[in-house]
Amino acid sequence: MQRILFVALLFLLVQTATPAQETKSPGKQELGGAERFVEQFEKHVERAKGAPFPLGNDENEALKRVKALKEKYPDDPKVKDLFERARKALLASKGEGMEITPDMLAYRENEKKMVKLFAEEADKQWAAFRDTNLAGEGKSMDPFPAPGVRDANMHELRGKFVVLEKFEYPTNQFSDTGREFVSVGSGATGYYYVDIGTREWISLYEAVKRYRRLVNAGLAEGTQWTMIGRISGLQLIVPDAGKDKVGPAMWGFIVVPEAILVPGLTFAVLAPESDLGGRFAGEERLQEIKDPLFTVKSIPEDVTPERLVEIFEIAIKEKNFDLYVECIDPARRTTKTAMSLLRYHWDLHVSRFATLYCHATVAPRTKIRVLKGFDETAGDQDFFLTEEEKKKIRERSEPLVEEAEVWTKAWTDKGLQYGSEKPHYLRRYGKKRWYISTYSSQF
Numbered sequence: 001m002q003r004i005l006f007v008a009l010l011f012l013l014v015q016t017a018t019p020a021q022e023t024k025s026p027g028k029q030e031l032g033g034a035e036r037f038v039e040q041f042e043k044h045v046e047r048a049k050g051a052p053f054p055l056g057n058d059e060n061e062a063l064k065r066v067k068a069l070k071e072k073y074p075d076d077p078k079v080k081d082l083f084e085r086a087r088k089a090l091l092a093s094k095g096e097g098m099e100i101t102p103d104m105l106a107y108r109e110n111e112k113k114m115v116k117l118f119a120e121e122a123d124k125q126w127a128a129f130r131d132t133n134l135a136g137e138g139k140s141m142d143p144f145p146a147p148g149v150r151d152a153n154m155h156e157l158r159g160k161f162v163v164l165e166k167f168e169y170p171t172n173q174f175s176d177t178g179r180e181f182v183s184v185g186s187g188a189t190g191y192y193y194v195d196i197g198t199r200e201w202i203s204l205y206e207a208v209k210r211y212r213r214l215v216n217a218g219l220a221e222g223t224q225w226t227m228i229g230r231i232s233g234l235q236l237i238v239p240d241a242g243k244d245k246v247g248p249a250m251w252g253f254i255v256v257p258e259a260i261l262v263p264g265l266t267f268a269v270l271a272p273e274s275d276l277g278g279r280f281a282g283e284e285r286l287q288e289i290k291d292p293l294f295t296v297k298s299i300p301e302d303v304t305p306e307r308l309v310e311i312f313e314i315a316i317k318e319k320n321f322d323l324y325v326e327c328i329d330p331a332r333r334t335t336k337t338a339m340s341l342l343r344y345h346w347d348l349h350v351s352r353f354a355t356l357y358c359h360a361t362v363a364p365r366t367k368i369r370v371l372k373g374f375d376e377t378a379g380d381q382d383f384f385l386t387e388e389e390k391k392k393i394r395e396r397s398e399p400l401v402e403e404a405e406v407w408t409k410a411w412t413d414k415g416l417q418y419g420s421e422k423p424h425y426l427r428r429y430g431k432k433r434w435y436i437s438t439y440s441s442q443f
Helices: 002-017 028-048 057-072 076-093 102-134 199-214 282-295 307-318 321-327 338-354 385-396
Strands: 161-167 173-178 181-184 192-195 225-237 250-262 266-271 277-280 361-362 367-372 401-411 417-429 434-436
Touching: 002 307, 002 401, 028 057, 028 076, 076 102, 076 282, 102 161, 102 250, 102 266, 102 282, 161 181, 161 250, 181 225, 181 250, 181 417, 192 225, 199 250, 199 277, 199 338, 277 282, 307 321, 307 338, 307 401, 307 417, 307 434, 321 338
Parallel strands: 192 250
Antiparallel strands: 161 225, 173 181, 181 192, 225 250, 250 266, 266 277, 361 401, 367 401, 401 417, 417 434
16 A cells, blocks of 8 residues: 555656647647738738738738748648748749840840941031031131120121030029020130020920930930030120029020030931921831831731730830831820820930830730620620620710730839839720720730
8 A cells, every 4th residue: 555655756746847738739829920011911912913012010020920930830731831832932022033044135226236227327527517608717716715795796706606515404494584404614704605595495305305216225315425516696694593593693604506416325406307396316217127127017907905015015115106006096196196105205204214224024814894885796796696686786886995004013123013004005906906095004
């Protein structure tokens, strides 16, 4: 009996001395708390639609809790599953990626070739202009230091050419005496006031803008240009762009623009015989130079919505403005205002492909819906209606207008998705060709 009591007492002592065995599975509350944060992380990934995003408090808390669970319960199936979900969400938060191939960037190499060709043409035309108009006694004058107002003989100076190398527009633009000018110079060296309220300026500036639009998107606004103009007068005005004009009035020579040189890039001259009033070097050979570089030159009548969006992208990347216009709904390019807006968005598109992203892909989930009219092929309508019934419905209906919804993703040079997916809406009238309606949409 004593022996039995001794054994029982020994068993109790062993049980008391041995620590309780730790559980190998997390509690419901411990696991559920981490899972709720992982779910929030996954919802953020879903909202981002492939775009990268920085981790916030919820995302970091999810990683923190899952890490603690994985370290404490490395073999638990539920913890393993939660760890894998958190890992996938973390990867997705860094953005969807793809391989950018040389073919996708070929248009940028072609642009470099174009810029070089037009730069060579600009050098030739600038040299010819200089030899014809600036060389020789009395044709031009050294700009700085400018002649003093008391020494200036306007009878001799009027009509002479002057070459102003640090012309900055719109940085140095100002208004005075009801006119617009751009100042070049300083109080110490003398001022020249380039008159930009003239047809000459508009003609030249528009020519430079066409060069940027059609050849070289890298020509930034505000770049220092060289202005070539003729002296037309002398005037006392305040070269201050501020509203209050706190600066002093300064005498300066009024200059009427004759040509613009962007060193190493382009040269624009007046062309009175042209409806445009001016042209950039090589513009008369624009199609001849660019045409061999175009990979798509026309749009087939049976083009699909997805392919039309791809052609639209190619037109922008290759700076094929005519093809870009042909992609767009004719109803959206009928007036001068409409064409001006179309060109405005062209400039934005070209700039984005040059600076923000380099390629776009089309998602294979296009949706087509009927906006107006009757289309018996839509859905299962054809199955239920007789030919006579369909004919009567067509006679009473408005002309058929369909809309297609096409989604695209844009990619950076490093193969990272830029932003989220974007929708593009297209229209087709009477089962004819598809056209892009929302041409302003980003990729």
